[in-house]
């Protein structure tokens with residue numbers, strides 16, 4: 519690169535910033551996919567719960583039907599027995615058994631009606647829930663495809679930005695290298711800062727006249743307050 523040290527440092531700083539922004543963009547798109555994955559998992563879970571509830575309701579309903587059938591059979595049997603009852607006591611006992619069974623049957627039928635009603639309502643919810651899951655799944659698929667294409671473009675720009683960083687780094691004056699390496703290890707985009715209106719834009723501390731003078735003479739200058747490598751933004 520031809521030109522001043524400030525121009526080189528500025529180009530290097532901007533390349534670091536580009537790398538940082540591209541990384542952020544990658545992370546952001548990963549987060550968006552992850553959010554949708556979580557939403558899909560939640561909706562799938564709700565669907566499974568509904569399917570399980572329907573299954574349980576069917577099992578319970580079947581169980582009650584069996585009990586109802588058995589009770590009916592008992593009542594029929596007792597009704598036949600009552601015809602052949604030999605004593606008033608036997609007659610009374612059977613009569614009371616039949617009466618109790620009828621009360622039970624009545625309660626059982628009420629319960630079954632409730633169960634059937636609930637089962638019907640849950641089954642009506644099912645298509646909506648299934649639709650929600652398949653729609654979310656399709657949306658996730660679209661987003662992932664979009665992200666894949668986006669990533670390819672970002673990767674190209676990232677490769678370019680990294681190549682720029684390497685190219686500008688190679689041109690750094692030897693006396694800056696150690697400081698630069700140390701700063702870059704901490705946070706690359708924070709290694710450098712422009713000086714604007716006589717202040718370091720990294721920490722907003724004023725620079726001395728001597729520092730400005732050195733910068734204009736292409737000498738390496740480091741901010742006394744934050745330690746960043748400084749450069750001038752050339753306006754002409």
Ligand SMILES: [Zn+2]
Pocket residue numbers: 711718719720721722723741742743744745746
């Ligand atoms: Zn500073």
